[in-house]
Amino acid sequence: MIYVLFILAVFSATFLNSNISTVLGYENNVTTVAFLPLTLFIIIQLMRKKIVILKKDNNSSRYVLLASILILFFKLSYGQYDMFKTILLFSxxxxxxAMYLEHASCKEKTVLQNVLIALLVTECLLAVYERVTLxxxxxxEETYSSMNRAGDTWSFRSSALFGHPLGNAMLVSVINIYILSSNLxxxxxxxxxxxxxxALLxxxxxxxxxxxxATSLPLLIKLYNDASKKFRRKIxxxxxPLLLAGVVQLPQSDLGGRLFNEKSGKQDNSTMARLEALTAFKYLSTSEVLIGGNNLNDKVADKMDLAxxxxxxxxILLDYGIILGILLLGLLFCFQKDKLRVYPWWNKWLILLLFYGIGFTxxxxxxxxxxxxxxxxxxxxRPNLKNKVYGRK
Structure with missing residues (x-):
């Protein structure tokens, strides 16, 4: 029964926290539908003592939880009750x-793998179908039309499961680099x-x-070097030849999109928008900068006349305030750096570079x-490496 609940929890939290729930009629209850099974699973495992917060190998997770409790009390004391759900889902x-997954069984790890690969494939197939059919x-269309208002095929951007192309693209890239770093x-x-x-195209x-x-290339080179001679010949x-054909054809076709089309630089101001984001705090009062708030991203975007x-x-700093936001980001980075020690140091930094490189833009x-x-x-x-930790650089 618990195993079935685990499968349901993982599937719901990944697939149903998307526009699928909206299509099914749960528009106002997407979060509840997506995370209720996982919340129930976590509560049961806490009661069964399968999740022990004070375990030594849960230190980095525990620090994030403690910081989240501090932030939650701080936000509630300032009447920001709308932050409760955000903090619950974020931390x-x-x-x-993560504390449960630290000691998950091979069977559960396989379920998690299959669900994420299914999510990746579904995302990609939907993206391709939308791009082919425009x-x-x-x-x-009402919420998405602004993305494709140019009306040109080269500028079309698929929406897949999660609506916004940037959110979809980041999710696909993260799953991809973990797969390239795995023992698959x-x-x-x-x-x-x-x-x-x-799909990214x-x-x-x-x-x-x-x-x-850029971050996948070193992993692909390693894959090639580690492969058998027979597999190298197949590659x-x-x-x-497929790679060469793609390099030749993409700049000349609509699929090259905003990456290659010369009109892209003239019609698109996203680069300037990303630079202007660094000046966001000048539109806020001192108290807003220190305290943060769920509405400040929209307020700053309106001031900048950006989407x-x-x-x-x-x-994140606008949501949580400059002090607690930096604390939370620091602890999240420490969690990631701590867990990624199971990889060679260069692999660890490739994963972090991808996550924060994309996240910064x-x-x-x-x-x-x-x-x-x-x-x-x-x-x-995560590789199945017993008692083996690579470089800590």
Whole structure:
């Protein structure tokens, strides 16, 4: 029964925390539908003492939880009751679940792997279908039309499961780099990488594509060097011609999108928007800068005449305030750095570079879903290395 609840919890928290729930009629209860099974699972495991907060290997998770309690009391004392759900999803649920996943069984790890791979494939297939048909499946045209208002095929951006192309692209990139860093077979790694890159082209997010390619390349080179001679020959005879064809064709086709189209630089001001995000605090009072608030991202975006604050770090600081926001970000980074010690030092920094490189140019870093996927992908694809820790650089 608990195993079935685990499967339901993981599936709901990943697939139903999307526009699928909206289509099913749960528009006003997406969070409840998505995270209720996981919350119930966590409560049961706490009661069964399967989650022990005071365990030594839960230190980094525990510090995040303690900081979240401090932030929650601080926010409630200032009457920011709308922050309760955000803090619950951003900190309490992911890092309490992380304590359970630290000692999850191989069977549960396999479930987590399969769900995340299914999520990746679903995201990518939806993105490709939308790009080929130039239609939006799950997002409503009213909320999504501003993304595609140019009306040109090169500028079209798929919406897939989670609506905004930036949020989708970041999620796909995070799962991809964990798969490339895993013990999965070379064929599965290359297959997942290929569909991820195609999907990123459909999401049409330039910075994300460049960062994903740059951080994936060392892992692909390692994969090639570690592969058997027979598999290397297959890569050279199959993958290399496809790669070459893609390099030649993409700049000349609409699929190259905003990355290659010369009109992109003239019609798109996203680079300036990301630079302007660094000046966000000048639009706020001292108390707003220190305390933060759920409405400040929208307030600053309105002042700047932008759709959003195009910087995930700044978005988090606007939500939580400059002091507690820096504390929370510092503890989250320590959690990531601590857990990623199971990888070689260069691999660890590639994962962090991808996550924060994309997040620095993407407001969706402040979305709890991105951090939840980071945690789940880490435990799903973490190498099975017993008592072995790589360089701590």
């Amino acid at each position: 309490f649920i992911p890092y309490t679940f 239609t939006v499946l799950l997002s409503t 077979s070379p064929l599965r790694k290359i297959s997942c990488f290929a569909i991820a890159i195609i 459909c999401f049409n997010e330039r910075g994300n594509i460049v960062i994903t390619l 050279l005879w199959v993958c290399f 959003a604050v195009e910087n995930g770090i700044i978005s 993407n407001p969706h870093l402040s979305n709890p879903m991105q951090w939840f996927i980071f945690v789940c992908a880490y435990y799903a694809f």
